[in-house]
Each structure stands twice: as C-alpha cells, then as structure tokens.
Amino acid sequence: MTSAPTITPKFLPSRHDLGVVAVGFSGGQTKAGVDAAPMALIESGLIQQLEEDLEFNVTFDGQVHAYTDIMPKEDPDYRNMKRPRSVSAVTWQVSKQVYEHAKSGKFVLTLGGDHSIAIGTISGTAKAIRERTGKDLAVIWVDAHADINTPETSESGNIHGMPVAFLTGLATETHEDMFGWIQKDQMITTKKLVYIGLRDIDKGEKKILRDHGIKAFSMHDIDRHGIGKVMDMVLGWIGSDTPIHLSFDVDALDPMWAPSTGTPVRGGLTLREGDFIAECVAETGSLIALDLVEVNPSLDIQGASDTVRAGCSIVRCALGDTLL
Amino acid sequence: MTSAPTITPKFLPSRHDLGVVAVGFSGGQTKAGVDAAPMALIESGLIQQLEEDLEFNVTFDGQVHAYTDIMPKEDPDYRNMKRPRSVSAVTWQVSKQVYEHAKSGKFVLTLGGDHSIAIGTISGTAKAIRERTGKDLAVIWVDAHADINTPETSESGNIHGMPVAFLTGLATETHEDMFGWIQKDQMITTKKLVYIGLRDIDKGEKKILRDHGIKAFSMHDIDRHGIGKVMDMVLGWIGSDTPIHLSFDVDALDPMWAPSTGTPVRGGLTLREGDFIAECVAETGSLIALDLVEVNPSLDIQGASDTVRAGCSIVRCALGDTLL
Amino acid sequence: MTSAPTITPKFLPSRHDLGVVAVGFSGGQTKAGVDAAPMALIESGLIQQLEEDLEFNVTFDGQVHAYTDIMPKEDPDYRNMKRPRSVSAVTWQVSKQVYEHAKSGKFVLTLGGDHSIAIGTISGTAKAIRERTGKDLAVIWVDAHADINTPETSESGNIHGMPVAFLTGLATETHEDMFGWIQKDQMITTKKLVYIGLRDIDKGEKKILRDHGIKAFSMHDIDRHGIGKVMDMVLGWIGSDTPIHLSFDVDALDPMWAPSTGTPVRGGLTLREGDFIAECVAETGSLIALDLVEVNPSLDIQGASDTVRAGCSIVRCALGDTLL
Ligand SMILES: [Mn+2]
Ligand SMILES: [Mn+2]
Ligand SMILES: [Mn+2]
Ligand SMILES: [Mn+2]
Ligand SMILES: [Mn+2]
Ligand SMILES: [Mn+2]
Numbered sequence: 004m005t006s007a008p009t010i011t012p013k014f015l016p017s018r019h020d021l022g023v024v025a026v027g028f029s030g031g032q033t034k035a036g037v038d039a040a041p042m043a044l045i046e047s048g049l050i051q052q053l054e055e056d057l058e059f060n061v062t063f064d065g066q067v068h069a070y071t072d073i074m075p076k077e078d079p080d081y082r083n084m085k086r087p088r089s090v091s092a093v094t095w096q097v098s099k100q101v102y103e104h105a106k107s108g109k110f111v112l113t114l115g116g117d118h119s120i121a122i123g124t125i126s127g128t129a130k131a132i133r134e135r136t137g138k139d140l141a142v143i144w145v146d147a148h149a150d151i152n153t154p155e156t157s158e159s160g161n162i163h164g165m166p167v168a169f170l171t172g173l174a175t176e177t178h179e180d181m182f183g184w185i186q187k188d189q190m191i192t193t194k195k196l197v198y199i200g201l202r203d204i205d206k207g208e209k210k211i212l213r214d215h216g217i218k219a220f221s222m223h224d225i226d227r228h229g230i231g232k233v234m235d236m237v238l239g240w241i242g243s244d245t246p247i248h249l250s251f252d253v254d255a256l257d258p259m260w261a262p263s264t265g266t267p268v269r270g271g272l273t274l275r276e277g278d279f280i281a282e283c284v285a286e287t288g289s290l291i292a293l294d295l296v297e298v299n300p301s302l303d304i305q306g307a308s309d310t311v312r313a314g315c316s317i318v319r320c321a322l323g324d325t326l327l
Numbered sequence: 328m329t330s331a332p333t334i335t336p337k338f339l340p341s342r343h344d345l346g347v348v349a350v351g352f353s354g355g356q357t358k359a360g361v362d363a364a365p366m367a368l369i370e371s372g373l374i375q376q377l378e379e380d381l382e383f384n385v386t387f388d389g390q391v392h393a394y395t396d397i398m399p400k401e402d403p404d405y406r407n408m409k410r411p412r413s414v415s416a417v418t419w420q421v422s423k424q425v426y427e428h429a430k431s432g433k434f435v436l437t438l439g440g441d442h443s444i445a446i447g448t449i450s451g452t453a454k455a456i457r458e459r460t461g462k463d464l465a466v467i468w469v470d471a472h473a474d475i476n477t478p479e480t481s482e483s484g485n486i487h488g489m490p491v492a493f494l495t496g497l498a499t500e501t502h503e504d505m506f507g508w509i510q511k512d513q514m515i516t517t518k519k520l521v522y523i524g525l526r527d528i529d530k531g532e533k534k535i536l537r538d539h540g541i542k543a544f545s546m547h548d549i550d551r552h553g554i555g556k557v558m559d560m561v562l563g564w565i566g567s568d569t570p571i572h573l574s575f576d577v578d579a580l581d582p583m584w585a586p587s588t589g590t591p592v593r594g595g596l597t598l599r600e601g602d603f604i605a606e607c608v609a610e611t612g613s614l615i616a617l618d619l620v621e622v623n624p625s626l627d628i629q630g631a632s633d634t635v636r637a638g639c640s641i642v643r644c645a646l647g648d649t650l651l
Numbered sequence: 652m653t654s655a656p657t658i659t660p661k662f663l664p665s666r667h668d669l670g671v672v673a674v675g676f677s678g679g680q681t682k683a684g685v686d687a688a689p690m691a692l693i694e695s696g697l698i699q700q701l702e703e704d705l706e707f708n709v710t711f712d713g714q715v716h717a718y719t720d721i722m723p724k725e726d727p728d729y730r731n732m733k734r735p736r737s738v739s740a741v742t743w744q745v746s747k748q749v750y751e752h753a754k755s756g757k758f759v760l761t762l763g764g765d766h767s768i769a770i771g772t773i774s775g776t777a778k779a780i781r782e783r784t785g786k787d788l789a790v791i792w793v794d795a796h797a798d799i800n801t802p803e804t805s806e807s808g809n810i811h812g813m814p815v816a817f818l819t820g821l822a823t824e825t826h827e828d829m830f831g832w833i834q835k836d837q838m839i840t841t842k843k844l845v846y847i848g849l850r851d852i853d854k855g856e857k858k859i860l861r862d863h864g865i866k867a868f869s870m871h872d873i874d875r876h877g878i879g880k881v882m883d884m885v886l887g888w889i890g891s892d893t894p895i896h897l898s899f900d901v902d903a904l905d906p907m908w909a910p911s912t913g914t915p916v917r918g919g920l921t922l923r924e925g926d927f928i929a930e931c932v933a934e935t936g937s938l939i940a941l942d943l944v945e946v947n948p949s950l951d952i953q954g955a956s957d958t959v960r961a962g963c964s965i966v967r968c969a970l971g972d973t974l975l
Contacts, residue, residue, distance in 0.1 A: 229877050230874055230875075231875035231876055234875075259907075274917065274918055275918050276874060278871075278874075278918060279875065282871055312917075316918075325871070326849060326852065326869035326870060326871050327849060327852060327860065327867060327869045327871070
C-alpha cells in the first residue's frame with residue numbers, strides 16, 4: 004500500500020532527510036503513561052516504515068529521552084503552573100534538539116509526550132526556519148483543545164494547556180528557568196496560527212481566540228463545510244509561501260478511534276478526517292515539522308493499540324504517504 | 328467549555344427564561360423504561376448545566392410527572408390505537424403545562440417520555456405562540472421515523488408513531504377523551520413541518536408524505552448534500568420569521584451513539600450531526616421549544632449512559648451552547 | 652420501511668425479473684468461510700425481502716453452488732497463481748450461469764464467495780449485454796482494494812486480487828483451463844471501469860492505475876468531496892447511456908460496520924456511504940447486475956451478523972429500495 008512520496012518540499016533542501024526526536028515526558032499534565040508513547044509508536048514499526056516504505060533517511064539517536072538529568076529537584080507551583088521548572092527545562096532541551104535537525108534542513112518529527120513539549124518543538128523550528136529562509140513559521144494545531152491558556156486563565160495549572168500562550172507571547176516570564184529562555188526569534192505570530200478540531204475550550208481561551216482574531220475551525224465548522232472545504236480554508240489562510248509546523252494532538256480524533264489519551268472529548272475527528280488533514284498539509288510541500296502528542300498507551304490494550312495505530316497513520320500521511 | 332449563549336431570541340421576551348416539564352410517560356409504546364429518562368437526564372446534571380453554564384433562569388416544578396391520578400382505569404384499544412385514553416389524558420395535561428410556560432414567554436424544554444408526548448408539547452406551544460405573536464408554528468422533527476401514521480395506517484397501534492398525524496389534523500377524533508380535545512389553534516400546518524433523519528418509514532407514511540408534499544430530509548439526503556447544506560435547506564424552507572419547535576427523538580442518532588432507545592435503526596445521524604442540527608436551529612434565534620424524547624435508560628449501563636449523555640448534549644446545543 | 656422501487660430500467664425489458672446465483676466459493680484466497688456467505692445472506696431473509704418488499708420475480712435454482720464436480724484433482728501454482736485451475740473452472744461455470752440470466756433480460760444478483768468470482772459474473776454480463784444492446788459494459792468496483800494485480804505483480808498469488816486484470820485483458824492466458832476461456836466479447840474496457848473506496852493498493856497496482864488512466868476514487872477523494880459529489884463524478888464519467896455492473900466487495904465498508912471479511916482495512920466507507928453508493932447507482936436505471944462478495948460469516952457472532960446485515964442492506968439499496 005505504502006509508496007514513496009512524490010512531493011517536492013519548498014523549504015527543505017531534500018525530501019529524504021528526517022530527524023526524529025522521541026520525548027518521553029508527561030510533566031505537562033498529571034496522568035502517567037504518555038511518556039511511554041514514543042516507544043509504543045516505534046515498537047509498532049513506525050520508523051522502519053518511514054525508512055523502508057517512504058524512503059526517508061532517518062536521523063535518530065535511538066533513545067526516548069526522559070531528561071532525568073536536567074529535572075530540578077524541587078519544583079513548587081508558580082503563577083498557578085504545576086512543575087514549571089521541569090517543563091521549562093525539558094522544553095528548552097527539546098527546543099535545542101529540534102533546532103539542530105531543522106537548522107540542518109531536515110524535516111523534524113517529534114514523538115511526545117504531552118502537548119507541553121510543543122513549546123520546545125515549535126520554538127526550535129521557528130528559529131531555525133527564520134534563520135534558513137527569513138520566513139515566519141505557520142502552525143496548524145490539530146486538537147480538541149486550544150492549549151492557549153495563560154497561567155492566569157488556566158483552571159488546572161497543567162502546562163500542556165498553555166504551550167500556545169507561551170509560543171505566541173500571550174504568556175511571558177522573565178525567569179529563565181521558567182520559560183524566560185524563549186526569545187523573540189523562537190516565537191510565532193497569532194496571525195499564522197490555525198486550529199482544527201476544537202471542541203472543548205475554556206472560557207478564558209474563547210476570549211483570547213476572539214480578542215486576537217485567531218483562525219479556528221471547530222468541529223461545528225467541519226460539520227458545516229466538510230473537511231475538504233475546511234482544509235481549503237486552512238491552507239488558503241496560511242498561503243502557499245509559508246513553512247508549516249503541524250502539531251497534532253491525538254485527542255483531536257474522536258475517542259472511537261483514539262481512546263487512549265489523557266483528555267478525550269467526544270464528537271471529534273474520524274480517523275479518515277485526521278488522515279485527510281495530514282495528507283492535505285503534506286500535499287502543500289510546505290510542511291517542515293510534525294509533532295504527534297498525547298498518545299497514552301497505558302490504558303486498555305484494545306484502546307491503546309488502536310490509538311497507537313491511529314497515531315502512526317497520521318504520521319505516515321503527514322510524511323507523504325498516499326492512497327493512490 | 329460551556330459558556331452563556333449570545334443569541335437574541337426573536338419570539339421570546341428574554342433569552343434567560345426557561346420552563347422545564349419532565350414527562351415520565353411510556354404509554355405511547357410498549358417498552359418499559361422510557362419514563363425513567365427525565366430523571367436520568369436530570370441526575371446527570373442537565374438542569375444544573377443550563378442554570379450555571381448557560382445562565383438560564385429555570386422554572387421547574389421539581390418533579391417527574393407520572394400522571395397516575397388522571398390515568399383511566401380501563402383503556403381498551405380503539406380504532407387500532409393502544410391505550411388511547413391514557414395517552415390522550417396525559418398529552419392533554421402536558422399541553423396545558425407547556426402552554427403555561429410558553430404563554431408567559433418562556434422557552435419550553437420538555438424531557439420525555441416516548442414521542443406521543445409531542446401531541447401535548449406542540450399543541451401547547453402552537454396555541455401559545457399564536458396568541459403571543461399571531462404566527463403559525465414551524466416544527467422540525469428529528470427522528471428515524473416520521474411518526475405520522477393515522478390510527479388506520481399504523482401497523483402497531485402504538486400512538487408514539489401517530490403524534491404528527493394528530494397535530495396536523497391528518498388524524499382526527501371527536502371523543503374529547505381520545506384526542507378530541509385538540510382544537511384548531513393547537514394544530515400545525517404540514518407546510519411548516521420539516522423532517523430530518525428519516526430512514527424507517529411505513530408504506531402508509533410514505534404515501535402521506537408524498538400526497539401532502541411534506542418536506543423531509545432522509546439520511547440519503549444528508550449523505551448526498553452533507554448536514555451543513557441540509558440545514559441551510561431546512562431553515563430556508565421555514566424562513567427567518569417563523570417560531571420553531573424542535574422535537575428531537577434520540578433514535579434519530581445512530582445506535583452507535585444512542586443505543587438505549589426503543590426502536591433503534593442503523594444508519595443514523597452521528598452525534599456530531601445531531602449536535603450540529605441543534606446548534607443551527609439555536610443560531611436562528613427562532614427556537615421557542617424543544618422536546619427530547621425516547622431515551623430509554625433501562626438498557627445496558629454503557630449504552631444508557633452514552634444515550635443520556637448524547638441527549639444532554641443535544642439539549643445544551645439547542646439551548647445555545649457553542650464550541651467557540 | 653421497504654417499498655417497491657419506481658425506477659424504469661434502461662437496459663432491461665422489465666424491472667421485475669431477477670436472476671440469483673449463489674456462489675459458495677473461497678478458492679480465490681486462503682481464508683475458509685467466505686463460501687458460507689450466500690447461505691447466511693439467504694437465511695437472513697434477503698431473497699424473501701426482494702420478492703415481497705421489492706416485488707421482484709426471482710429466478711433462483713435454490714442452491715448454493717460449491718462446484719465440487721468441476722474442481723480439478725490437482726492444482727499446483729502456475730505463474731505465481733494459487734489454485735489457478737480451480738478458480739478458472741468455477742468462474743467459467745459462473746460466467747455461463749450469469750450469462751444465461753443476463754441474456755434473457757434479467758437483472759443478475761450474484762452472492763459470493765470471494766471476489767475472484769467476478770471474473771465469472773462480469774464476463775457473463777459483458778457478453779450478454781453486448782449481444783442484447785450492442786453496448787460496452789461499465790463496471791463500478793467498490794472495494795478497499797483494486798484487485799487489478801497481474802499474476803506477476805501479485806505478492807500473495809491469491810486470485811481474488813487479480814479479477815480486474817483478467818477482465819480488462821491486462822492479464823491474459825492461453826491455457827483454456829487457466830482463464831484462457833475468456834474471450835474478447837467477455838472483457839471490459841479500462842475506460843469504463845471506476846473504483847470507489849480504494850485505500851490499500853499494492854505498488855504494482857498503483858502503477859497500473861496510473862499507466863492506464865483508470866478512474867479511481869479513494870477514501871481521500873471521498874473525504875475531500877463528500878460521497879454525494881463523488882457519485883456525481885462516478886456517474887458523470889460513465890455517462891447515462893451505458894449499462895452498469897456493480898461489483899461490491901463488503902471490505903469497502905469500514906470494519907466498524909463490516910468486520911467479518913477476509914482482508915479488512917480501516918478508514919473505509921460508513922454503512923451510510925455504502926448504501927448511498929448503491930442507491931445512486933440504482934437511481935440511474937442503468938444497473939443490470941450486482942455482485943456482493945467477501946462476506947465471511949465464520950468470524951465472531953456479533954461481527955458476522957453485522958456484516959451480513961450490511962450486505963443485505965447494500966443489495967436492497969442497489970435493487971431500488973429507498974428511504975422515502
Ligand atoms: Mn493539546
Ligand atoms: Mn488536546
Ligand atoms: Mn423514532
Ligand atoms: Mn419519534
Ligand atoms: Mn475485492
Ligand atoms: Mn477488498
């Protein structure tokens with residue numbers, strides 16, 4: 004079924020060079036198990052498929068990073084954030100790892116971990132792509148949630164609900180060990196941020212989305228227009244001359260297809276719609292990085308294997324696998 | 328997720344006043360358990376959500392009515408109808424309850440019960456809205472079934488398959504204790520009746536729909552056009568200056584999402600489509616009443632809780648809850 | 652629900668005459684059980700429904716053919732094909748049975764069996780319709796797979812993955828006992844072949860589809876355009892003046908609706924989409940034959956009954972059953 008993609012990338016020197024970062028981190032939220040996702044994805048054959056079927060030349064250090072050596076000993080709450088120093092340290096490290104791959108012209112695939120790690124991945128690609136191409140990065144955030152709470156608007160204090168706030172500069176911190184390390188050239192603009200799949204937004208987030216005119220396609224929009232039309236609108240908004248980072252939270256999929264995730268919300272994307280989104284973004288030739296996050300295989304066997312398989316499918320589609 | 332709706336109602340003096348009627352009645356069909364639905368919906372937190380999240384000022388007498396005091400002692404079949412005097416007595420009483428709320432300008436939410444109770448709810452709102460606004464009521468009937476059998480065309484004799492016939496005057500009775508109480512000003516016109524979700528229609532019903540040119544969108548139409556386009560057609564047909572009563576039979580949803588119902592039919596609406604219908608009708612600002620019927624929680628635990636949850640979701644969407 | 656269809660057939664003298672062929676054959680692949688499908692479909696009431704509800708005058712010899720008398724004693728692999736003489740002998744016999752029905756002007760319904768039997772059904776109808784109308788047959792092949800491998804491109808050697816290659820002349824054989832019996836007037840043209848539902852295509856098949864410009868609508872196309880638009884394109888491509896043979900592999904449906912099949916592939920058609928396809932083809936009035944194949948009821952009870960029921964639904968829809 005799988006065959007090598009034929010898309011010519013616009014912002015990468017070669018379509019064959021892929022850097023993989025495996026982030027076994029769960030500190031952006033409270034449920035154990037999401038740190039085991041990279042190993043589950045790899046054990047199900049994902050990297051092998053990328054090499055053999057999609058003909059990628061994969062650079063991967065072969066390890067799922069737990070970042071235990073850089074974890075602070077004490078990490079009390081700060082500004083309502085839980086484990087702020089841990090998440091900051093890990094995402095800073097992830098940012099450097101992703102930056103190295105992206106700077107050298109590789110497509111970067113990051114396997115999470117919870118969604119807080121996108122603070123690292125996107126800051127890394129935003130900086131690298133600016134340096135390589137002089138262009139601002141666009142981000143397509145596929146998620147049931149907007150993850151754009153500031154520490155102040157968040158009810159839970161879990162940082163996996165805040166990455167977009169830190170990445171866009173809506174939330175800032177001066178302490179270097181609590182996201183103060185994020186520099187201007189690592190940030191993204193809300194004008195080139197697009198959401199797909201939203202269906203569980205906090206009140207504070209709704210206000211942020213409205214106040215900043217952020218482009219968001221909820222499940223209601225997908226029902227109204229169909230996913231084909233929605234993708235036309237998403238990609239039309241971004242434009243054809245902008246590098247894209249796709250950050251895919253597996254909870255965007257309906258629990259029927261991806262039950263093994265920390266915060267499942269009913270009424271989500273079908274697997275077909277998830278694959279379709281990834282395929283459409285791949286077709287643009289503008290995609291330069293992909294995060295797959297929030298797979299938590301510690302749930303029931305059936306649900307976990309379905310979710311891992313769905314995650315692999317999304318990754319393959321985003322990396323150019325096609326049906327015909 | 329949930330936040331107060333921002334729609335300005337066209338036919339209600341305030342968007343905050345909501346009257347709730349809980350009808351624990353199962354006599355329009357033969358399966359026990361559908362009378363327990365209002366309590367299951369309420370226990371799952373529905374009314375509290377309407378008050379707290381959607382900021383409704385709820386008028387509710389706090390009881391699930393069983394109407395045992397008005398139930399006739401003997402109730403033999405008549406004109407092929409099963410329990411005609413019981414259903415007539417209960418729906419007459421429901422009609423008065425609903426009329427009182429609607430006459431005072433409240434949105435009326437009725438929690439059934441089997442679908443026979445719509446004889447009461449719609450006759451109540453049709454009369455009240457005529458008195459308050461001088462306008463005919465439009466009805467959007469979301470259902471796998473058309474429920475438009477006359478006593479003569481019905482094969483089962485169950486009155487939950489006949490409410491639309493009595494409401495439109497296609498079926499009439501002179502005996503006051505057997506629906507003879509329904510007056511002209513409590514009836515609706517077939518011209519402002521629209522079906523959504525039909526997929527199990529009796530032969531006699533097909534003929535009625537054709538002969539009277541009743542607007543109906545079957546599952547086939549939804550597949551052909553998509554639910555977004557279908558809702559455009561539904562609301563275009565009704566027009567923007569007509570008050571709407573939405574009567575939602577949970578069996579319109581596919582059994583995958585709403586299995587705990589008396590007459591499930593495969594190939595139905597997804598929960599997303601059900602919510603979307605409710606959201607679109609809410610957006611018009613013309614909605615003045617909602618029935619949620621045929622939830623039967625006496626089936627298996629998993630199926631019952633899914634169905635109750637789906638029912639609550641439909642109600643919240645119809646009452647203005649939005650994703651963004 | 653079911654009522655007699657009102658479509659006037661373009662290429663059949665009467666809309667009432669239906670010939671049924673029950674093919675209990677599993678030799679085109681390796682999993683036992685698919686030969687039991689015709690009996691399971693019949694026992695679930697299918698033929699009775701066609702007679703009573705859809706008012707067909709059914710010609711059926713009353714038996715599920717196992718073709719044991721014509722099966723060769725020895726059947727070693729040849730040109731990578733498994734059981735080539737058995738499949739050739741059975742499909743030759745099926746071809747004659749189908750031809751007889753089609754020649755006499757009957758709609759032909761064939762219940763498989765694995766998809767190799769389409770070598771027999773389509774060669775039979777192609778010849779008969781040419782003789783009766785002078786027209787080339789169009790084929791709509793609904794399947795997760797393209798079944799267009801030649802013996803040389805096939806990895807498995809299972810002939811149920813090759814029928815389209817033999818029917819279009821892309822694969823040929825001179826030995827009469829190994830498909831050499833297929834004559835020019837029994838073949839179809841790739842120009843009037845259309846696929847729907849593809850999602851698991853071998854590399855060799857992708858090349859064949861591209862090289863011959865064969866019209867194919869994958870699941871990606873269905874997600875992009877919606878099934879309504881796709882059917883417009885399918886039927887527009889074929890044109891209104893061409894007789895159609897619909898060959899429906901139940902594995903085109905998602906395993907959620909049709910799990911009991913030999914090679915299930917996720918991300919398939921919903922049952923609603925499957926029914927819709929059948930309904931749309933029926934509406935053209937051009938349909939002259941239907942195969943339903945690859946139901947394998949030997950799997951778990953729940954999955955088998957769902958799959959049999961889905962298969963019956965597809966057949967009824969293709970034979971003119973409508974919702975309204
Ligand atoms: Mn997320
Ligand atoms: Mn999420
Ligand atoms: Mn119903
Ligand atoms: Mn009903
Ligand atoms: Mn097949
Ligand atoms: Mn197949």
